[in-house]
Amino acid sequence: MNDATARLDPHNTIADIDRRIFGGFVEHLGRHIYDGIFEPGHPAADADGFRTDVIDLVKQLGVSTIRYPGGNFVSGYRWEDGVGPIEQRPRRLDLAWHSTETNEVGLHEFQDWLDRVGSDLMLAVNLGTRGTQEALDLLEYANASAETAWTAQRAENGRTEPFGVRMWCLGNEMDGPWQVGHRNADDYGKLASRTAKAMRMLDPGLELVVCGSSGSGMPTFGSWERQVLEHTFDDVDFISCHSYYQERNGDAQEFLASGVDMARFIESVVAIADAVAATKKSDKRIMISFDEWNVWYLHNDEGGQNDKPEEQGWPVAPRLLEDQYHVLDAVVFGDLLITLLQHADRVRSASLAQLVNVIAPIMTEPGGPAWKQTTFFPFSITSRLGHGRSVRVPVDAGTFTSERFGEVATVNAVATVDDEGVSLFVVNRSTTDTADLRVDLAPLVRELGRDVSIAETHLLHDADRYAANTLTDRDRVGVRPLDGAVLTDDALSLTLPAVSWAAVRLV
Ligand code: AHR
Numbered sequence: 001m002n003d004a005t006a007r008l009d010p011h012n013t014i015a016d017i018d019r020r021i022f023g024g025f026v027e028h029l030g031r032h033i034y035d036g037i038f039e040p041g042h043p044a045a046d047a048d049g050f051r052t053d054v055i056d057l058v059k060q061l062g063v064s065t066i067r068y069p070g071g072n073f074v075s076g077y078r079w080e081d082g083v084g085p086i087e088q089r090p091r092r093l094d095l096a097w098h099s100t101e102t103n104e105v106g107l108h109e110f111q112d113w114l115d116r117v118g119s120d121l122m123l124a125v126n127l128g129t130r131g132t133q134e135a136l137d138l139l140e141y142a143n144a145s146a147e148t149a150w151t152a153q154r155a156e157n158g159r160t161e162p163f164g165v166r167m168w169c170l171g172n173e174m175d176g177p178w179q180v181g182h183r184n185a186d187d188y189g190k191l192a193s194r195t196a197k198a199m200r201m202l203d204p205g206l207e208l209v210v211c212g213s214s215g216s217g218m219p220t221f222g223s224w225e226r227q228v229l230e231h232t233f234d235d236v237d238f239i240s241c242h243s244y245y246q247e248r249n250g251d252a253q254e255f256l257a258s259g260v261d262m263a264r265f266i267e268s269v270v271a272i273a274d275a276v277a278a279t280k281k282s283d284k285r286i287m288i289s290f291d292e293w294n295v296w297y298l299h300n301d302e303g304g305q306n307d308k309p310e311e312q313g314w315p316v317a318p319r320l321l322e323d324q325y326h327v328l329d330a331v332v333f334g335d336l337l338i339t340l341l342q343h344a345d346r347v348r349s350a351s352l353a354q355l356v357n358v359i360a361p362i363m364t365e366p367g368g369p370a371w372k373q374t375t376f377f378p379f380s381i382t383s384r385l386g387h388g389r390s391v392r393v394p395v396d397a398g399t400f401t402s403e404r405f406g407e408v409a410t411v412n413a414v415a416t417v418d419d420e421g422v423s424l425f426v427v428n429r430s431t432t433d434t435a436d437l438r439v440d441l442a443p444l445v446r447e448l449g450r451d452v453s454i455a456e457t458h459l460l461h462d463a464d465r466y467a468a469n470t471l472t473d474r475d476r477v478g479v480r481p482l483d484g485a486v487l488t489d490d491a492l493s494l495t496l497p498a499v500s501w502a503a504v505r506l507v
Pocket of ligand 1: 071292
């Protein structure tokens with residue numbers, strides 16, 4: 001048993017939370033779109049072919065902004081293929097995932113789906129095989145209100161009003177050798193700067209995201225960010241971070257230190273962005289769009305991408321990246337959400353990669369059910385309860401020794417404060433010991449001038465940390481109330497089993 005103490009002082013504010021921190025990501029990849037969100041003929045499909053059971057689950061998940069259409073896919077994508085009469089749309093080879101893209105779903109259909117799930121669109125432009133002109137064409141098609149050839153085409157395709165997309169990514173992972181059109185930092189920085197300037201001439205209100213590294217382990221990490229920002233500092237608002245985590249060599253304890261890795265990644269990119277600001281004698285602060293994060297069992301550790309179905313030819317919607325998440329994955333995942341909230345001052349946008357079937361919290365079977373993976377629970381609860389501003393919760397707990405990070409705290413926590421109450425999110429990273437956590441609420445009670453009470457509690461834990469939800473056992477893992485959460489003498493006492501994530505709502 002580990003004794004741990006923490007202090008929840010509502011004045012210990014990190015920042016107001018930008019709701020875009022609870023964003024998602026939908027890529028034309030595997031069965032994400034086709035046989036995922038879109039399956040005409042499925043008993044739950046609506047008149048447009050969208051699965052209403054999936055729509056309900058995405059709504060419950062609570063995703064704010066959704067990045068689309070890729071990912072690696074976007075670096076070979078011709079957006080024009082996805083607009084106009086569906087029966088006339090071309091089938092194309094998708095080099096990123098060795099698949100055939102039918103283009104039955106494009107910009108209009110995706111926006112229609114977003115309207116149903118209640119999320120906002122974040123678009124990525126292709127800076128792999130294409131450049132500034134094609135980005136401008138898409139922007140004009142999507143956002144312009146003047147009468148032009150592109151907006152006339154948009155109206156013909158059923159939409160007179162602009163889509164009004166505010167947030168745009170200038171390509172995807174251009175530092176990755178696997179990326180179609182991969183470039184060095186200098187070449188990409190120049191292209192991104194030119195493209196951003198032109199896009200702003202068309203629509204000054206845009207928020208633009210330049211590509212950072214596709215992982216902090218990339219050999220160019222750091223120098224990539226510096227060089228790219230030297231070119232684009234005045235032109236962009238965000239730099240992206242991407243990071244995926246997995247248990248390696250059966251070392252669950254090391255895997256549970258993933259939040260530390262994410263924190264260091266964010267803090268390093270912030271330091272580089274602010275160093276570039278200093279050299280430019282600028283007060284501007286570049287924000288982080290952590291627009292790909294998740295657990296992903298990337299079987300190929302050589303810096304490539306796994307699971308491409310080369311041996312299957314060029315299939316339509318093959319089963320790719322369909323990771324099955326267990327309890328341990330979800331506990332790490334919950335800690336990653338805590339880490340994002342702990343950096344809400346600079347992480348103003350984040351996208352869980354991805355949403356349906358592809359490294360996803362939601363799974364579907366063609367003609368069959370849709371169900372929640374273990375990672376669904378920490379996301380939906382954090383998104384629902386994590387409102388207002390994020391607040392530091394310093395924890396005094398035991399440590400474990402991580403090979404990569406040295407001494408790592410076994411307990412990590414953050415709180416959010418809004419007009420109706422306070423939410424506490426906490427993880428026990430120990431693989432062996434229960435944590436008895438006492439959270440001092442005296443500063444909170446003083447601030448409110450009244451006692452607080454517990455409105456809801458949630459615990460994600462299982463005696464079998466490798467338990468998962470599957471097609472045949474879809475409700476094997478869920479959350480349950482955190483037994484024994486008690487309030488006494490202005491303190492909240494929680495008992496957190498080893499490898500667990502919990503949330504408590506106080507009102
Ligand atoms: O999310 C899966 C892939 O991971 C994305 O296409 C790419 O951007 C990243 O490498």
